[in-house]
Amino acid sequence: MVEYQIRGLNFELTEAISDYVKKRLARLEKYLNADDQYDVRVKLSSHKTNHTFQAEVTVQIGDFVIRAEDTEDDLYEAIDAVTDKLDRQIKKYKTKITKSTRKQSIKQLDVPDLAEDGEVTEDVDELPIVRKKTVELKPMDPEEAVLQMELLGHDFFIFINAENDLPAVVYKRKDGQYALLDTDN
Structure with a gap:
């Protein structure tokens, strides 16, 4: 329905x-x-x-x-x-x-676009936060995170890496390839 x-x-x-x-x-x-x-x-x-x-x-x-x-x-x-x-x-x-085997809920993460060159040149005091989103991070493997990122049309996606149960980020590089930022404790 x-x-x-x-x-x-x-x-x-x-x-x-x-x-x-x-x-x-x-x-x-x-x-x-x-x-x-x-x-x-x-x-x-x-x-x-x-x-x-x-x-x-x-x-x-x-x-x-x-x-x-x-x-x-x-x-x-x-x-x-x-x-x-x-x-x-x-x-x-x-x-x-x-083909996805995971049945976890994934929330939409809406992020603002970065500058064209990816660098922020303004003073930190001049960068007001104009939108705030709270997301519930769900465990998934990095390939699922890339798929979700592409489905949303975003340049990056934050998630809990199911391989180590820690927060991680996948992002699209300028050359069109994907990268994974993993955290450690």
Whole structure:
């Protein structure tokens, strides 16, 4: 069963728009088990300064969270584009997800983007924290953490390394390879 949470920012969310979102996202149900519960969170935003619309969709599929977003000049085009992105992500990772043996809950970790060169050049006093997220770290192996990071579209992911029960981070390097930062006591 799919549960939708759809909200609109800076414009009126009509029933027609809500129905269109549900219709477009319904095609993703072919990848889902009919008996399971799935949460789909949709945020549609209107940006008045550049006259664009942004669609963000987060889908909780079992133990995995998949997220996609897109910005277009037309709201319906943004909805179509984000649905296409989700469809590609689910197809790409479908076999990896089904082969995953761990049945642990994984929370979404939303992190801000770093500067292009990866370095922070401003004074520490000038770097206010604008968003705070609390995550529950779950044990998993580094390969599962890389998969989850890719599903979320992030550059890094923090988790409990199941091999040593300590916090760890996987991240994507500039050369496209993955790296693991492990901790020790």
